[in-house]
Amino acid sequence: MIRVEHVTVEVEERKILDDVSFEVRKGETKVILGPSGAGKSSLLKIILGLWKPNSGSVSVHGVEITHLSEREKMPIRRRMSMVFQGNALFDSLTVAENVAFFLQEHSEMAEEEIRKRIEDCLEFVNLSETQDLLPEELSGGMKKRVAIARAISFNPEIILYDEPTTGLDPLNAKIITGLIIRLKKERAVTSVVVTHILRDAFAVGDSLALMSEGRVVFDGSAEGLLASTDPFVEDFLSEIREEADLLTHQTGRG
Numbered sequence: 001m002i003r004v005e006h007v008t009v010e011v012e013e014r015k016i017l018d019d020v021s022f023e024v025r026k027g028e029t030k031v032i033l034g035p036s037g038a039g040k041s042s043l044l045k046i047i048l049g050l051w052k053p054n055s056g057s058v059s060v061h062g063v064e065i066t067h068l069s070e071r072e073k074m075p076i077r078r079r080m081s082m083v084f085q086g087n088a089l090f091d092s093l094t095v096a097e098n099v100a101f102f103l104q105e106h107s108e109m110a111e112e113e114i115r116k117r118i119e120d121c122l123e124f125v126n127l128s129e130t131q132d133l134l135p136e137e138l139s140g141g142m143k144k145r146v147a148i149a150r151a152i153s154f155n156p157e158i159i160l161y162d163e164p165t166t167g168l169d170p171l172n173a174k175i176i177t178g179l180i181i182r183l184k185k186e187r188a189v190t191s192v193v194v195t196h197i198l199r200d201a202f203a204v205g206d207s208l209a210l211m212s213e214g215r216v217v218f219d220g221s222a223e224g225l226l227a228s229t230d231p232f233v234e235d236f237l238s239e240i241r242e243e244a245d246l247l248t249h250q251t252g253r254g
């Protein structure tokens with residue numbers, strides 16, 4: 001579904017992504033872990049086709065996108081959605097208008113059809129009652145759910161999530177990871193989830209990649225991550241040792 005091969009991105013002679021390769025199979029949820037500045041968001045931008053790599057290739061749905069024009073990328077982008085870290089909701093639009101926005105701009109759907117789709121999307125995230133509220137009237141967890149409702153408005157096959165649970169309390173984080181899991185199970189969505197929260201990574205990830213300084217230093221199972229003797233992996237885990245120990249203990253992993 002997504003294949004990144006030997007991708008390097010340089011900005012002002014600094015490698016933001018350095019020979020990154022990884023792939024996401026159909027229906028899989030791939031987690032990207034790593035400390036701040038590791039290049040996680042940059043990798044999402046590469047997959048979305050917002051950035052062009054200096055070298056390497058990126059294929060989505062089997063189509064190599066690196067050499068496509070903006071126009072040529074459109075049909076591929078349409079099958080993919082992104083949930084941004086800051087949600088990227090429009091402050092002056094209501095919840096319903098936010099969810100409808102891309103459908104109104106980029107689809108041929110009739111108003112009535114759009115209205116029905118908004119209802120479905122908001123029902124999926126359990127926010128049916130909030131259609132006429134403004135984003136500022138919602139809690140952080142609710143805003144994130146609106147962002148997810150908007151992300152699924154086009155029935156995407158791929159969803160990219162950038163830090164979907166950062167800043168949320170554990171209960172709201174669990175609601176969000178629950179939605180990510182349901183989208184996989186009920187709608188066969190293929191996902192990439194960027195996070196630095198190990199608990200959420202383990203909750204949603206079928207496989208995990210760990211990034212450090214623009215490189216993928218580990219790619220494999222949760223068990224493999226906890227058991228790894230790679231110095232980068234050990235460093236990362238030692239910084240969040242308490243959380244890692246707790247998870248090892250709870251799951252019998254490691």
Ligand SMILES: Nc1ncnc2c1ncn2[C@@H]1O[C@H](COP(=O)(O)OP(=O)(O)OP(=O)(O)O)[C@@H](O)[C@H]1O
Nearest residue numbers: 011016034035036037038039040041042043196211
């Ligand atoms: N548009 C840009 N121009 C120049 N440098 C950039 C740009 N975007 C990101 N960078 C740099 O690339 C590196 C990786 O950034 P990126 O946002 O991908 O990290 P991240 O892993 O998502 O971090 P965080 O957890 O803080 O979100 C950082 O050093 C950042 O300063």
Ligand SMILES: [Mg+2]
Nearest residue numbers: 040041042162
């Ligand atoms: Mg980021």
